[in-house]
Amino acid sequence: MYTDPLVVRRKVEREIGWYNERIDHYRARGIWLLGYTFPELLVAFVAPRTRPHPMVPMGIVLNLSNYDVEPPSVTLVNPLTRAPLKFGEVPNSLVRLRALQALGPPGTELPQVQYLPATPGKEQIPGVPGVLPERLVQGWSEEDPKPFICLQGVREYHDNPGHSGDPWWLHRSQGAGRFLRVLEVIAKYGSEAMTEQLQVQQQFRVQVLSQIAVDVQ
Amino acid sequence: MATNADKDVHLKIVVNGKPVPLKADPNDQLGELVEPALDKAKVADKSNLDKWIFTNAAGKVLEKTALIASFGFQQNEELSLSMGAGVVG
Numbered sequence: 001m002y003t004d005p006l007v008v009r010r011k012v013e014r015e016i017g018w019y020n021e022r023i024d025h026y027r028a029r030g031i032w033l034l035g036y037t038f039p040e041l042l043v044a045f046v047a048p049r050t051r052p053h054p055m056v057p058m059g060i061v062l063n064l065s066n067y068d069v070e071p072p073s074v075t076l077v078n079p080l081t082r083a084p085l086k087f088g089e090v091p092n093s094l095v096r097l098r099a100l101q102a103l104g105p106p107g108t109e110l111p112q113v114q115y116l117p118a119t120p121g122k123e124q125i126p127g128v129p130g131v132l133p134e135r136l137v138q139g140w141s142e143e144d145p146k147p148f149i150c151l152q153g154v155r156e157y158h159d160n161p162g163h164s165g166d167p168w169w170l171h172r173s174q175g176a177g178r179f180l181r182v183l184e185v186i187a188k189y190g191s192e193a194m195t196e197q198l199q200v201q202q203q204f205r206v207q208v209l210s211q212i213a214v215d216v217q
Numbered sequence: 218m219a220t221n222a223d224k225d226v227h228l229k230i231v232v233n234g235k236p237v238p239l240k241a242d243p244n245d246q247l248g249e250l251v252e253p254a255l256d257k258a259k260v261a262d263k264s265n266l267d268k269w270i271f272t273n274a275a276g277k278v279l280e281k282t283a284l285i286a287s288f289g290f291q292q293n294e295e296l297s298l299s300m301g302a303g304v305v306g
Contacts, residue, residue, distance in 0.1 A: 018236060173262035175232065175235075175258070178235070179234075180235075
C-alpha cells in the first residue's frame, strides 16, 4: 500500500458508516456485509426474489488498499469459504442492458442486436433492437481462476490492458468507485436479477447430475 | 391559497451510497435535483448529468422530466441517485 493507511481506513470506515445508516435497505436487497478486516470486506449477495426461499448465490471480497487513489478490487468468492470462484463457477454473469445510440443523422435506425456475444460456457441471451446485452463478469474460459467485473470503478477493469484508454482518474471524481455503488450494481444485475424458481431447480439439477457422475466413476 | 403542491418536500437522496438531505420544490422537474444533490454529496465531476438515474425504494427508475409533485413523495422519502450502468440503472 503506497497511500497513508490511516487516510484510506478513514474513507473506508466512513462508507461503512453509510452502509450501517441504511442497513435495513441493504439487508432487504440482499447486500450483506459479513466481515471487515482492513483493507478487505467480505460481502454476501442474497437473491431476495428466488422462490420458494431466498438463496445465497455468491459473495465478493473487496480489497480497498489505496482506496480511492485506486478503485476497489473485486474478487468473486464463495461467501461461506471465501474461496475464489472460477469463471465457470460464477452463478450469474451480471447481464446488463446498455442503450445504444444510432450513429448518423436523425432518423438513423438503431443497431440491431440479436444476441449477447458468445462467451465460453454461457448461454446466449436474446437482445432487442437498440439495446445491447452485456455480461459484466468476464473470463477467458470456464477454468479462468480470476474472472473480473468489467465495470468502470472496479480496479480489474481499469488495470486490464484493453481499457488503457479509460483510466480510473476519469471516473474517480464522479464517485464511480464508491464501493457502495459497486455493491449496488452487483446486486442489481446479479442477485436481484435471479428471480425464477426454475433457475434454482436447474442449478440443483446440474449439481445432482454432477454428483451422480462422480459416484458412477 | 397554499396547496400541497406549493409546499417544499424534504427528501433524502442517496448519491452512490452517500445519503444527503435535500429540499425540493414540488413544481420542479425531478431532474432539477440532480445537480444540487451531487453538490451536497461533493461529487466534483458534474459533466454528464444525463447519466444519473433516480430510483425509488422499490428500485423503480423515476422519470426525470416528471414534476416532483406528480410522484406524491412523503416527507423524508428516500431516493437513490446513481450513475447508470445500464438501461435499468
